[in-house]
């Protein structure tokens with residue numbers, strides 16, 4: 633398991649301030665309600681700063697957020713309430729006697745599992761943590777889009793009253809392992825002190841095809857409920873960077 637998201641986590645919510653967590657949470661709840669009506673207990677792997685998890689708990693679900701980054705957990709912890717808690721662990725190793733109705737891994741968490749060994753551990757563990765008929769819902773980078781569009785160098789600039797963050801992302805494609813190394817160089821300007829600091833972090837991301845995920849699902853005790861483009865529910869194609877998979881434990 634790679635532990636990225638250390639220095640990066642302090643700027644995570646600022647970098648993704650335009651991400652529509654409310655819309656995404658409503659979309660996930662719609663899937664849960666459609667395919668597992670009486671679900672109440674959710675485990676969210678890679679819960680990050682806890683934004684989705686908090687929304688699920690406010691909508692009446694009991695939620696445990698599992699996140700390997702201590703820094704992310706620190707940011708999420710103030711959101712804790714009677715139906716929401718956070719644990720520092722990973723999707724491969726989280727261990728508890730409680731069983732859940734739904735397991736989630738949102739915003740490319742499964743794409744951070746770059747080796748077959750990590751994927752095997754993760755699918756085995758998710759299956760163990762779910763009750764029979766429980767759902768496993770996740771989104772990943774989709775190979776046809778990644779290999780047609782090809783990842784590009786990108787720069788994102790974002791600021792608030794205190795800081796300005798410039799994030800440069802430079803991808804390296806590894807053709808034979810389905811992995812993209814995204815090297816982030818982050819420049820942070822402290823506006824009050826007029827000081828600039830630099831952070832560097834490389835995120836290894838794996839992209840997946842549907843048959844590859846279906847094979848994993850079958851081997852580890854799941855069947856496919858549905859797959860489509862994340863959020864829009866369109867049929868995946870060469871322009872679909874992120875697909876959502878809804879699996880059910882047999």
Ligand SMILES: C[S@@+](CC[C@H](N)C(=O)[O-])C[C@H]1O[C@@H](n2cnc3c(N)ncnc32)[C@H](O)[C@@H]1O
Pocket residue numbers: 633634636637677678679680681683684698699700701704721722723724737738739740741744745
């Ligand atoms: C792009 S962030 C998404 C965070 C959050 N789900 C969101 O939507 O804002 C990916 C998250 O996956 C976590 N992660 C990476 N490897 C993981 C693993 N093996 N098990 C669980 N989470 C992992 C990272 O620490 C990070 O918080």
